[in-house]
Amino acid sequence: MRRGDGELILFWLLPALGVTWIAACWMFPGFNPPMSPRMPAEDVAAFYRDPHNAVLTKISMVLFNWFCVGMIPFLALIITQIHRMAHHTPIWAFAFIGCMAGGPTLLFTADLFWLVAAFRPERDAALTQMYNDIAWVTFSAQAGFLVAQCIFLAIAIYLDRQPKPVFKTWVAHFNLVVAAALVPATFSAVSLTGPIAWDGIASFWVKNGALITWLIVMTVVLGTTLYAQRREEAWVR
Amino acid sequence: MSNALVEAQPLPAPLSERIAWQLRHNRKLDLWIAWYTMVVFYTLFGVVFVLMTEVMPPPGPDWSTERIVRWFSDTRGGLLNGFAIIFAVTGMAAMCNAIISYSMWRMSVSKAFSYAYLIIYSLAAIPGMLFCAILLTVGALRPERDPKLLVWLYEAAFLTFVGTMGIFLVGTLVWMIAILIDKNRVLPAWFGFLNICNLLTEVVVAPAWTARRGAFSWNGSVAFWIDTIVFVVYTCAFIWVLRRMVERETFSAGAAP
Numbered sequence: 001m002r003r004g005d006g007e008l009i010l011f012w013l014l015p016a017l018g019v020t021w022i023a024a025c026w027m028f029p030g031f032n033p034p035m036s037p038r039m040p041a042e043d044v045a046a047f048y049r050d051p052h053n054a055v056l057t058k059i060s061m062v063l064f065n066w067f068c069v070g071m072i073p074f075l076a077l078i079i080t081q082i083h084r085m086a087h088h089t090p091i092w093a094f095a096f097i098g099c100m101a102g103g104p105t106l107l108f109t110a111d112l113f114w115l116v117a118a119f120r121p122e123r124d125a126a127l128t129q130m131y132n133d134i135a136w137v138t139f140s141a142q143a144g145f146l147v148a149q150c151i152f153l154a155i156a157i158y159l160d161r162q163p164k165p166v167f168k169t170w171v172a173h174f175n176l177v178v179a180a181a182l183v184p185a186t187f188s189a190v191s192l193t194g195p196i197a198w199d200g201i202a203s204f205w206v207k208n209g210a211l212i213t214w215l216i217v218m219t220v221v222l223g224t225t226l227y228a229q230r231r232e233e234a235w236v237r
Numbered sequence: 238m239s240n241a242l243v244e245a246q247p248l249p250a251p252l253s254e255r256i257a258w259q260l261r262h263n264r265k266l267d268l269w270i271a272w273y274t275m276v277v278f279y280t281l282f283g284v285v286f287v288l289m290t291e292v293m294p295p296p297g298p299d300w301s302t303e304r305i306v307r308w309f310s311d312t313r314g315g316l317l318n319g320f321a322i323i324f325a326v327t328g329m330a331a332m333c334n335a336i337i338s339y340s341m342w343r344m345s346v347s348k349a350f351s352y353a354y355l356i357i358y359s360l361a362a363i364p365g366m367l368f369c370a371i372l373l374t375v376g377a378l379r380p381e382r383d384p385k386l387l388v389w390l391y392e393a394a395f396l397t398f399v400g401t402m403g404i405f406l407v408g409t410l411v412w413m414i415a416i417l418i419d420k421n422r423v424l425p426a427w428f429g430f431l432n433i434c435n436l437l438t439e440v441v442v443a444p445a446w447t448a449r450r451g452a453f454s455w456n457g458s459v460a461f462w463i464d465t466i467v468f469v470v471y472t473c474a475f476i477w478v479l480r481r482m483v484e485r486e487t488f489s490a491g492a493a494p
Contacts, residue, residue, distance in 0.1 A: 037378075087267060088264055088265070088267065088268075088488050089267055089268060089339055089342075089488075090339065090342060091267045091268065091271050091332075091335045091336065091339055092267065092335075094331075094334070094335035094338045094339065094351075094355055095271070095331045095332050095334075095335040096331075097331075097355055097356075097359065098328075098330070098331030098332075098334050098335060098355065098358075098359040099328055099331050099359075101356055101359035101360055102327070102328075102331070102359055102360065102362060102363065105360065105363055106363065106367065109363075124383075126382065126383040126386055127386065129382075130375065130382065130386050130390070133375045133378060133379070134371065134372070134375050137371055137374055137375055137378070138371055141321065141324045141371075141374070142324060142327070142367065142371070143324070144323075144324050144325055144326060144327025144328045145327060145328050145331070146328075147325065147328055148327070148328015148329065148331055148332075149328065151328070152328075152331070152332075155267075155270065159266065159267060183325055186321055186324040186325040187321040187324075187325070188321075189317055189320070189321060189374045189375075189377075189378055190317050190318060190321050192378075
């Protein structure tokens with residue numbers, strides 16, 4: 001088996017990752033529609049005390065946990081491509097690895113607090129509301145590593161000065177647009193109402209839409225690159 | 238410095254043209270981007286943690302519940318806006334870790350040092366900064382929350398912020414060993430020894446987990462002030478020595494010039 005075969009196995013795990021993400025988002029009742037940050041503590045507690053919601057929250061958050069960790073092999077495949085770029089130092093790969101460690105860790109911190117809220121819903125409503133707040137603030141506002149990894153990848157592509165760059169320049173432009181779409185969510189705790197609030201258009205719909213678009217586009221870009229690389233290696237051999 | 242790095246400097250020209258020239262021709266562009274990102278990140282960190290959120294110096298662990306509730310109300314705007322800025326720029330910390338890891342990559346030591354530092358410090362941002370910011374944000378989000386829960390958020394935030402030791406202790410130790418055994422003279426030996434001061438402060442903050450007042454409490458003269466003064470001196474020192482490293486970099490193997 002060639003080295004590239006292993007990369008293709010990891011690559012073809014991506015559809016499973018996508019299904020996990022979609023299933024988690026689809027099933028979590030707190031996303032459909034997104035829970036309002038203005039909900040009183042009793043309403044938040046009632047949400048988790050509803051047996052239907054409690055079961056779906058647990059199942060969806062277990063799936064979401066798988067997704068968080070599942071992102072790491074995907075991001076590692078991008079790092080292997082950054083290593084192929086014509087840079088003088090491994091700085092961009094290092095910076096991307098830093099984001100790869102931090103981003104998923106924060107996502108499953110949010111996941112943990114949603115699960116804690118659902119685990120014992122009969123507890124004091126104020127406590128359930130606090131767990132729910134921690135989960136939502138962590139999920140919505142902790143987009144910093146995602147923003148940075150898009151920017152680092154974009155700069156790495158711009159600085160890949162070789163006759164045949166690893167990724168085309170539009171991929172860098174695309175990553176900058178995604179980074180810009182993610183930034184407003186980092187301010188989601190500033191307001192409980194409006195587009196910036198965690199259930200608002202900017203912090204919820206635009207941010208998660210950008211993340212899904214990024215996953216789809218980067219999957220296609222990565223797949224195209226991996227297969228092209230494979231053909232070139234076969235031809236050289 | 239090799240000729241390839243200094244030749245063909247542009248003639249005096251407008252700033253925009255000089256920047257464009259640097260973007261196209263400077264072989265150290267990635268290192269300079271990393272270095273300037275580090276400077277911007279630590280500046281923002283200082284502005285947010287000292288001026289906006291008033292988390293440094295921290296309020297006391299022996300404060301009454303009423304005083305903690307009032308603190309959340311009084312600093313609400315600063316906490317929410319300041320930490321939102323930190324959430325937005327969190328990823329810049331990855332760039333700081335990248336350039337420090339690169340310094341070890343450039344040394345005559347095993348690549349294990351680079352990787353160890355990179356992962357230790359990549360995760361360090363979470364207990365050392367982000368958990369504190371998240372918990373205080375949640376506290377400031379609803380000042381009307383049950384006071385008992387506000388006290389819990391307050392304590393958990395400051396204990397993780399001041400009392401997180403292991404990652405900084407081991408991370409500093411890894412960098413120190415690398416500098417002291419390096420034969421390529423990438424960073425000066427005096428800075429290697431300065432690392433000892435930083436890692437010792439990570440040991441003396443340990444009593445903050447038990448002391449509720451006095452020198453060893455989380456806002457005490459030992460656990461906070463000595464620790465912070467050493468951290469500031471250490472941070473200024475590594476920003477300076479890393480700048481020297483970038484200036485001296487020739488991308489050739491072996492000892493730095």
